[in-house]
Amino acid sequence: MIELKDKETKQVIQSAPQGKSLGARCLSFGVGVLGSVLAFASVYALVEGLFALAHVGEDTVARPDPLLGYTHIENHNVTFRSEGYSRSRVNALGFRDKIYRLPKPAGTQRVCVVGDSMTMGLEVALDKTFSKVLEKRLQAEGRNVEVLNCGMTGSGTGQQYLGFRKYIAPLQPDMLIVAYHLGDTDDNVGGGTNPPRPTFELDDQRKLRIDFKDVDKWFAGENSRFYSSFAWFRSHSRILAVLSKADLDLHADPSYKFLMRFVEKPLQSVWSRFLKTLPEGNWHIAQSRSVAEDMLPNSGESAGKTFSAPSSPLKSDLSSTASAPKTPEKQLSKAGADIAAPKEAVISTQNTSLTNPVAMPPQPAAAAVVAPVAVQRGQDDIALLQGMIAIHNNRMAVTSEILRRLNQECRKINCKLVVCGLPAYDNSIIYYRELNDIAKQAKAEGFQYIPSWQDYPARKPMADSPHHFTSHFNNAGHQVLSDSLYRALFCK
Amino acid sequence: MLFNSFTYLLFLPLVALLYWVAPARVRHLILLVASYIFYMSWMKVYGLLLFGLTAVNYLLGLLLARAKTLPSRRLVFIAGISINLFCLGLFKYTNFILESLRSSYAQLQHLFNLAALPAGAFSELPIILPLGISFFVFEFIHYLADVFKGAKPMVSPVRFGLFAAFFPSQIAGPIKRFQDFEEQLEKNAKFDKKLFNEGFLLIMQGMFKKVALGDNLAPLAQAGFAQPTAMGTFDTWVCVLAFALQIYYDFSGYTDIGRGSAMVLGFKLPENFMMPYSATSLRDFWHRWHISLSTWLRDYLYIPLGGSRKGKSAAAMNLLTTMLLGGLWHGASWHFVVWGAFHGSGLAVNRAFDSLIERVEFLKNASRTWWWTAMARVSTFILVCIGWVVFRANNMGEAMGIYQGMFTLRASSTVETPVSELFWQSTLPVSLVLYAVTYLALKYYPSWSLHLPESFRQFQAPVYARAMLLAGFALLVLGLAPQHSIPFIYFQF
Known part of the structure; x- marks a missing residue:
């Protein structure tokens, strides 16, 4: 565009009659510049206006967050057109729900539901999400119960735990429902999102360590500065949202990937694209192995900031967090302050300086789905599966520690913890092992587990389901979950 | 390669650049190679089918023109039509015929108490329909029919190959007429900014x-x-x-x-x-x-x-x-x-x-x-x-x-x-109104612009303004597109 402008300007200058004074030339140059600015502004306004009419470019929900990696943009309208459709508003706390009062009105029972995109339910209207269906049903029965949808897209159990301490505990819930879903344990290892999320692991004494190394690195880096410089525009400009999405799609495009590889390593890229072909069988095994290696827990040093298992009241956590390396200082101290924030301060998070949205995190890696493929492939792959189960056991130990902490935190504020297992494909054997582990833990530690997945018919991989669009619940799916929770928790 | 893909967004400008920069005598060859790359990007092996059918029809065309007697011309013509229809039938209708046989036998079996078919009889064959076959076979039939009726055949193999494989019309038409196409090849027109x-x-x-x-x-x-x-x-x-x-x-x-x-x-x-x-x-x-x-x-x-x-x-x-x-x-x-x-x-x-x-x-x-x-x-x-x-x-x-x-x-x-x-819920209410308004405005502009002052009609927006407008239009296409692109309906025919 700039090139065109220059060219045009040159043409204007060149076409100026011979002997034209400098002043006249400057004037025509000025007219050209003014004209292009005007043209840009009017086209921009026109396209932005049309996008506003069509509710296009309103599907950006997340922004970077120094504590959770990313969180939702507060006070933000979202029009979502993936799988299903919804138009709704994210409230001042970053939850897709209406605003609830603080302090909690006397005599009101408050239930908060945390979970990933299945809980957030952007594919259906807000009043069709299972939290709201449940709330409506209970209120219709004359019960004074509020059910808050606190789901965060792509979140793992660890992020849900941090989110609980920062945002949800101050809401004085009487019950916390963790809607546990496929991938929520794998998400605790970190990775897979931009910006990255914190990593959760157990140290030698089996204490929970939360590693913010990647998050801090991201916030100290170029990416953060880039995002911050566009923060306002990214929240308000639909055109920018459309361009960001196109940019994301472009990066996933095979031709684009090839082009980029070609620019970097021309010979290698041509070799691997056109000339080299691997036998299919080997390729599959190589693929599964790389997945398995990728899934190994981080045994490397955790140089970043950690805070060890919090058994003290919220405020004392701050000391361990604040002692961390201070890069960038402002943002980290903000994160620390937010963690320890008293109730009234939580509401003020809408004023955070980091309201720059980021790309939606991709869906959790379906590690549990990989395993059964390996089972069919003979002895070699059984060893692989055993390796994956070992990895799963390590990861599950982390989740179990997180749930233990969550239960303790809940007890401190007289809140009941409930974990509910959502349905997955019927061959997700590792996922169902996870749910078994949670059920046992619930029995031993005195929180409630609801196997809601049993209320859905078994579903083969990629098979159509009357309860899902493709991977997320449709209205019927939310209804079943709401009924399941109602029966388990509110039926006398 | 789909027209609505990033690959095509790279492919077309690259081909256009090469085409206009290259000397006139190699231009057609460039287009031919590009067309085969375009076709084979989908399934390499069917490039051979396109090539084979092109070669056969090219030779038959020459043969038809050379054959002197009507019976021999008829023979060549019928052979040509049969080869083309056989290919179309084989790739497009085999499974349909098998399936129809299977279901009609099932009916007969039911009516007359016949023995069951042996396992695997008339079962579906693993045939993938070659893209665009319905279109290029029809072009070949038109070519042979016209040459049979006395039209001059295409002599240059490159030009004939390009007629069959020309990528802008390869997958879903329009079904070209070789006389028009050859005339344009003959002209080998210079770069026309207006047409561009x-x-x-x-x-x-x-x-x-x-x-x-x-x-x-x-x-x-x-x-x-x-x-x-x-x-x-x-x-x-x-x-x-x-x-x-x-x-x-x-x-x-x-x-x-x-x-x-x-x-x-x-x-x-x-x-x-x-x-x-x-x-x-x-x-x-x-x-x-x-x-x-x-x-x-x-x-x-x-x-x-x-x-x-x-x-x-x-x-x-x-x-x-x-x-x-x-x-x-x-x-x-x-x-x-x-x-x-x-x-x-x-x-x-x-x-x-x-x-x-x-x-x-x-x-x-x-x-x-x-x-x-x-x-x-x-x-x-x-x-x-x-x-x-x-x-x-x-x-x-x-x-x-x-x-x-x-x-x-x-x-x-x-x-x-x-x-x-x-x-x-979709973006259609906006995009349909936008399309209708733009369409009507452009359609009726020539007549209602007569009521406008002369100076206004003479006014032509400067290049930068037009460039911005085009960029805005491209943005609209990008924004109003659904989440996933959908293949063209006529690709399956």
């Missing part, structure tokens, strides 16, 4: 039609046809209307991109659409819809069958046969045959009605009034929509479910999101 710009705009228009309109209409039709008996009457009509618009925007969008791409390379491909939904009769509709196919069917099927030369009933039969085969050309399935029969019989009735109008003075006068034209337009559109139902449905049962919804009063039942609601 026109082509660029046509590509943009095609992208808008395909991506912003067609692809957004697709889920509406999809949702409706997935549950034909559950929709209420209103929703059924919305669904049928959505498909009628989808197939038009999808196919005419494709054609615009193809024709635009050809213009960027200095070629003009035949028109394929002329506002088909404003047709005043089925006959008129076929003069406006997929024009390159309907004229092919007329020239190489209807007229050779006898056309209207052998009396009214023979003409009606010929129309019916032509349209039945035309229907079958769209796909190896009975519902396409039914669609063809619907249009064939419709055209025959249309013909009879036209001659009635000619004979009866009162009707003749009435047919010249505005209200007659308006009624004719509406009723033709409804008839075409009725045809689209059986075209789109996967089987006759589904089509019957839709027809029932259209013509009986039915309340919506178990549909989770009604089709009409899907419409309001």
